[in-house]
Amino acid sequence: MIPIQPIWQNPGIFQINREPARSHYVPFAGATQAKRGRRGESPFYQTLNGSWKFQYRESVTLVKEAFYEEGFDAGAWDDLIVPSCWQTNGYDQMHYTNVNYPFPVDPPHVPDRNPAGLYIRDFNIAAGWEGKSKYAVFEGVNSCFYLWVNGSFVGYSQGSRVPAEFDLSPYLRSGKNRMAVLVLKWCDGSYLEDQDLWRYSGIFRDVYLLARDQKHVRDAEVRQKLSEGLDRAEAEIVLDVTGALDVRAELFDADGQVVGTGNVTLNGGKGSILLEVEQPRLWSAESPYLYQLYLYAGEEVLRFPVGFRRIEITDGVFRVNGAAVKLKGVNRHDSHPVLGQTVSLNHMIADLLLMKRHNVNAIRASHYPNDPRFLELCDHYGFYVVDEADLESHGMGNAGPWESGILHRLTADPAWLGAYLDRAERMVERDKNRACVVMWSLGNESGYGINHIAMAEWIKQRDPSRPVHYESAAPGYKGHPNIDCLDVESRMYATVDYIEEYARNADNKKPMFLCEYSHAMGNGPGDLKDYWDVIYRYPKLMGGCVWEWCDHGIAATTADGRPYYAYGGDFGDMPHDGNFCVDGLVSPDRKPHAGLLELKQVIAPVRFEAEDLAAGLIRVTNGYDFRDLSHVSLYWKVEEEGELLAQGSIQELNVGPQTDAIITLPYAQTPETEGELVLTLSCRLREETDWAEPGYELAFGQFRIAATNVAASSDVPVVRKKMSAMETNGQLVIEGFDFEYAFDLSSGTFVSISKNGVPLLAEPARFAIWRAPTDNDMHIRKKWQEEGYDRAETKVYLCEWNQPSPERAEIRVSYALAGYSKPPVLRGTAEWTVYGDGEIRLGTDVEVREELPYLPRFGLRWAMPENSDEVEYFGYGPHESYVDKRQSVKLGRYLLTVNDMYVPYIMPQEHGSRYGTEWAIVSNEQGIGLRFASSEPFSFNASHFTPEDLTIATHEPELSPRKETIVHLDYRMSGVGSNSCGPELAEKYRLGEKRFRFDLSILPVFKED
Structure with missing residues (x-):
């Protein structure tokens, strides 16, 4: 075997030579480049995505050769596109399991037969990079990896869904270089990554190089503070630099006007620049207004979108910018029916546009930090994000009797404390500047104990501006009693009665968040309205996230070429949880199920109530938190059994946020009718947005109107024709003018129906x-x-x-x-x-x-x-x-x-x-x-x-x-x-x-x- 230490089974070692975590950014050569934000245009960025030489080994113990050495001949190896997952490319085993670990539960040990992927990539360094510090960034590698450059060992990292950055300056040379990566399927970190998903492996997110000035901004944090009246904003830009450096900051509004400037000279370490903005435009999911911060340092320009907003909990109510906000959310995995957990930028955008069109305003990043570009998009389109640490050890609970407390074994073990904290720190440092992130989550279904408490306390000290969430400290788990470090009460699949009882109990001081509810598996969910009737009623209920966004079926074909979506067990995988991965509001190809249409209407931002239907009076409630209804028009029509009788529109509704108003519809002139009428109201966008076209329907309402001419209805006598009935061979044969029926007297049902000789019954009718x-x-x-x-x-x-x-x-x-x-x-x-x-x-x-x-x-x-x-x-x-x-x-x-x-x-x-x-x-x-x-x-x-x-x-x-x-x-x-x-x-x-x-x-x- 190659001479590496099996540190993948040591929970105290989760990195070697990895750079400290930092905020996500790419340096540019100028403000124009930075404004466009296309990283490929930056001379300081070089992608390593593309074709790598690859070889799969069924076990790391079979890796005998020093494949990372410069002269190694990998010409006969396979070609594999990076980023990608092994399993979607025909290597290893497609495997879906929810709770159960797919290996023996013996932490921190993993099987000796530990599949490995060997990667080699030759690349050139641009001539302009001489004298620069050079870094490699791996955005996501599952589950752990060793890195070599030009035959020298660089480092090691685990923690699959957060970046790993390495300084390659000592190892790179001008011209051609070689990078070698050994990726293992399992490591001790896999005990902390037991999420409900397909178990993918490999370099599944972007890999790239960065060239930095020798003295550069290593990290930047935008700490914001809003005045009590929200009419003044402070942005403290906290900088961490690598040497003596002059840094200048410029803050632009969305119109490109400078609203703040500042500069600082630092001699390494940390310092800050304070910018002030009068009458700031605030960011929310409804109006995602973003300022643009540019930092000029040496040859580099860094750009950070800045959304001013305040997140707080007061009197048990979750608030954004002072308003009580309901999180109308979904849980979302990184998921693609062909690529697995490798998700393209356009695929992310398609998800967000579809969510926006269906009135979703919140996303729980279940159960790990999503691709960093996804959060950039959430800033832009406007979503509240619960950012969740890559931490779940659910399988511990199934490894033995839950009563034994085994679920809490890892979180109660100080030997794992560093690994727990590492996952919290890397998430927070990467995403701290994202306006969309409104809560930090400690992970999912991992018991509760001292390690979670340490995570929460570290996060609250590092970022007191956001609440901390964790569901598994809820009653019912045999967890640690100390939950003061958690800012919200979180539940999964609580009943409607339970959440109402919680909201009505004055002793409950924290807002309740349903991190998972209304399981959208198959033909469902069927209880959305019941939940939201109660959530709307009580300020202490802050909403929740439906489980989940999409079906995680895998695109497959039958032996005769028919397409279908595969699920757990279809690949011979054991253990598996069958189709439990097929539990979303949209299909794998993102076609909405009726459940998503149901959610759209239940959480719609405009609601209607009948005030006085005879007089045309309708109460309109504006469910938006920050905007009026001037951006929508209301269309109405009156029908009688599908026949249009009257219609009209109100082109602008003057209803303020979180208020209601009564409007009058002039359908009183509708002709008198004998039948019941149906009034349909449709609330539609007036203008195009970046997620929907003009006329797109946001919400609708319907009401039945009693007949206006009841007296005109008369009982017209029904003239029945004569017929004959005759019992023949156990059947009653009934013949009329143009029909013939047969009723079997022994089976008690009709067996034949025909009209004018046309049969209308194919088999005996029966009760079912x-x-x-x-x-x-x-x-x-x-x-x-x-x-x-x-x-x-x-x-x-x-x-x-x-x-x-x-x-x-x-x-x-x-x-x-x-x-x-x-x-x-x-x-x-x-x-x-x-x-x-x-x-x-x-x-x-x-x-x-x-x-x-x-x-x-x-x-x-x-x-x-x-x-x-x-x-x-x-x-x-x-x-x-x-x-x-x-x-x-x-x-x-x-x-x-x-x-x-x-x-x-x-x-x-x-x-x-x-x-x-x-x-x-x-x-x-x-x-x-x-x-x-x-x-x-x-x-x-x-x-x-x-x-x-x-x-x-x-x-x-x-x-x-x-x-x-x-x-x-x-x-x-x-x-x-x-x-x-x-x-x-x-x-x-x-x-x-x-x-x-x-x-x-x-x-x-x-x-x-």
Whole structure:
């Protein structure tokens, strides 16, 4: 083996010769260059990104040759693009695990079979770099690495997601040079990097060289202070220089005007420049105003965006610039479906633009500092960021009984103190100048003890301007009782009742932050409105971050070339947590799920309430913290079952921040109608922004208006045609003027329906209670299956019929639904009535066995023949909705196809239902089909897959669409919730009734007649 010490298993050694951490910047040769901010234009910057020679070894013990020596021949090695992850390039094992360590838990030891990546890069040094100090910066290497230059050992570093900088001046020469890097998959630091993610390895972030003046600004910190009235700002620029140096500072506003200058002469060490700004423009996520600070020192110009803002907690309320602010956030990993944890700048921008368009204002950098350029973008676009240390040891808790306190073993061990502090220091020093960072986090799910306390105390001493957050000190963990060093109470997946109880308790002095809530896995989350109704109500509740932003599926193809997204276990990885990595608001290719649309509406900055609908009075609440509504316009329309009756707009809303006002809409002149009207309000951008176009909808509201001409409605007598009913071979055959139906008396259901000879039923109709489990059903699913819900069949006890008149036939069925080995889930009676015009009416009374868990659904399953692909309905749309996931849909009349109703969740599951449907028509493209309606709104779904198809499939390519259309007409569908990780589904969203009645009307139609 090569002569290196196995310090990767010593928690007391986490670096050799690494430079002290500093703020993130690149030096430029002039102010014009610095203003553009394109680092590649700087003569003092040289990228080492690109093609490296690479060889993968299954274990570091197999690295025998001194590959770092100058004369080593690596010509036969592979070529690998840096930055990248080994695993996404075919090396090593793709592996997803959430909590469990993927190696034996024996800290600080890691397996002897420790995969290694050997990297070699030849590069030239520009002629202009003679006499300069030269540094190499590695923005991210997972998990630890050794560095050599021109055959000489330079240093070692661990801590995967924070920069490592080395002084290469003693090792570099003019012209051609060689850099060699040995990266190990595991080190003792891996015990502190047990985050819920794919386990990637390699040089996965940027690598570059910097040429610095011999005497230069090593670090710069902008310490800001705002006056009590926020009308005066001080910026103290604290400098750390390497020698005698004159430094000049200039501060520009966004218009390019100088608002402050200063200079200082230093003889090494630290000093400062104080700048003052009168009437400063303040930075917030809503108005991310940035000044630009330029530091001139020797040949170098450094630029730092400066956002003046004050973060504080007063009276238990989290405030920005004096205003109580709600963090409407998401948790975000660095994630790409092809590149893994290597994320390009454009990909970061795409994420942020999508968040901005969906009213997200906060990001928790879960669970490590994100790429430094990401925070620059957050400054620019406007996001509040919870910057989190690269620290999670969740797997310790699963290594033994939690009651033993093993979860806290590392954080309670002084031998690991240095490693803990190192991760806090490197995060804070890198990101201290970022306006977007509003809280520091000590990491995630790592127990709690003296090492965390030391981290918190160091951070508070180093940067008292921001609160410190850490969730795992919450009650319920067997942690250290000292939590005074933490500034917020943080919870994961607390119930709505819990957070309200916390807010109402006057003894609770800290604001509560839901660092994770509303687990967005699969078809979900279904509880967003409930949380935000309470969060808006109590100032002490500062908001939270949905888990999480994106599905972490890996782009893959089947053997026959069909694309899909893979998840844990698909690569033979063990241990794994299956599709638990597929739990985001957007798909891996960043297509929004309905859950993101739901979040957008629930946290929208403009909300509407009906004040007096008859008079057109609407209360508008401005949820912005710092801006009025002059940048938006309000459009309104009144419809009757999809037909536009009136419309208008208000081009400017005069509503101040955190206030409300009543506006009058002139729809009183709407013509009198017999039906109910629907008023829709749409709040849209007036002008283009850097994240959305003019007319983009930020929020909407809808209200039902009672009919204005009730007296005009009259009961027109329905003239029913005559029909015949005859029992033949166990079937009741009913014939009318243009229809023929067959009802099987033994199975108690219709087996044939046709109108004008066109069949409209592909298989016998039946009652159904099973839905393909959603990811959020993962815990209740077992109970459902234990009781036979998934295999429930119909048992008919009694079926009798009569024809009381020539225009009507009646059928009465007594039935039960039960699965093998279990008593009936429910018993019911169904009354079917067939009229001479072809209408079928169903009324069924149901009794569910008392001790059973709530039902997934109850309704009628109706299979329609091939080509029944057109769907028209009046209800909520255009996308799927459920009883607890329906804030983002609008009541209206929709025309779409069955394929349009399909939602391609990575793990197939229940999808596409429409809550609150009033009527629906499923037909062929010529309009021949069935119209379904009920006296009360019902849940409706049309699909080319049965619930059984979706239940069995584990990946989308396993699904084969049926030619038939499977229609579900449900009395009720239980909500979707967020119980894959969050609390149980709220009782009000469960189909938990033990007795209920459902009625339905089914009528053959030719829509074009």
